[in-house]
Amino acid sequence: MTADMPTAFWSGWIAVLTLVSLAGMVWLVWSVYFGRDKGQESKPGPVWDGDLKEGERPAPMWWIWLLFGSLIFSLVYLMLFPGLGSFQGLLDWSQGSRVAASYDDYEARFAGTRAEISAMSVAEIQNDSGLMATAERIFRRECAVCHGPEGRGQADMFPNLHDVDWQWGGEEDQIRQSIRGGRNAVMVGWEAVLGADGIEQVSEYVLSLADGVAANHPGKAIYDRNCAVCHGADGAGNPLLGASRLSDRIWLYGGDPKSIRETLTQGRFGIMPAFDEQRLDNTQLQLILALLVR
């Protein structure tokens, strides 16, 4: 807590100047108020409008007490809170400890509820509409910015979470892993290997996979040699590698011939950032899983 404090010399400098100024103000107010009669002995002051002189009337008493009151307040404040050099104050208050105290209070109030939720299975949470509403709020705060407010994907880049295709697997443990550890999908660009004609043929073949494997398609040989190792001979994909399923009509980066060609040419590098416990704690993660697992 003392890391941001001034050195001993400057600490003393601050304390002495502050206290001397305070004492000086007390003296000034006190002497002006109670010493006004003696002041006129030295020599007569200026007189205006016939009879108007300085120091004739005392300042009102409430004004004097207001001034003394604020001086006393600042003295008490400097005793309780940090301010007088490196003196921490009797309350030992700091901005950091205020945040820590807020978290302690939060823990004390909600630890029980949170433990209850963490212990619930995904199916149990799904049956509780109140918890599901909370889960949706967390989703909108943490996930919606990429996956869309409804989780239906957007920008031809961020996956729809409602369809049956899960690039990295849709089981509870697989989704938990995707969120906690993040995912880095790597599909390199194939232009140098396949050439423009090769890319044209493979993209046609890949688009036709939804209708079943066409044995005599010219793209099949190229696909089997280069693509099948990750995406499978029948295009079923492989969630261990994050290789998408190609044998259906769901396309992450767009399913028109032009988008498929673009994917093949320049490659795709989809990243799911990791959400550590600072950003999404275990209770919140459990709620999100209930929202996503089907």
Next chain:
Amino acid sequence: MNGMWLHRKIEENTGLLIFGILFVSAIGGLVQLLPILEQDSLETAAGNTRPYSAIELTGRDIYIREGCSVCHSQQIRPLIAEVERYGPYSRAGEFVYDRPFLWGSKRTGPDLHRIGGKYTDDWHRIHLLDPRAVVPGSIMPAYPWLARREASAAGDITAKMRGLRRLGHPYTDAEIAGAEAELEDLLEIDALIAYLQMLGTGLGGEDGQ
């Protein structure tokens, strides 16, 4: 001696009055400002805070040029609501290489101090070019020209780094000599994203709780 006597003395002597005014108004500065000039903790980098690279520095200047700090602050206050929403609260030592700092004063958009690493580069690219493509309700303007201009045209990077070194940023000769090469083939949007992705990542092991 009493105050009325002093009052009269000062009132009748202009030179003394001027001196008195200067002296009294200097006290605040002597107490608040002078000790800070000697306070090491405000000059010491927190955690892994490091000087900006040539690319990040260019991105930062684009951030300033486009007025991002008019709508986005870069300071997370030590309050539980802020820490929950944005991440660990900001420390003084994280801004030692910010000249000037971009704390901002108004949040039309969210605070950006802990934006680094929160979203992917691709997300930032889409979002800067067309914010509504990823955040339907966003009121942020689009910045399409960032994807058309060369990053190296955003100012003389060598001169900037030399200037900052004179102010105490520990750039080596090799870093300054290689700065222009680093910016080669990069667009302004690349530099800005590099800056955004390193924002607030210097805290290291400390956390905000």
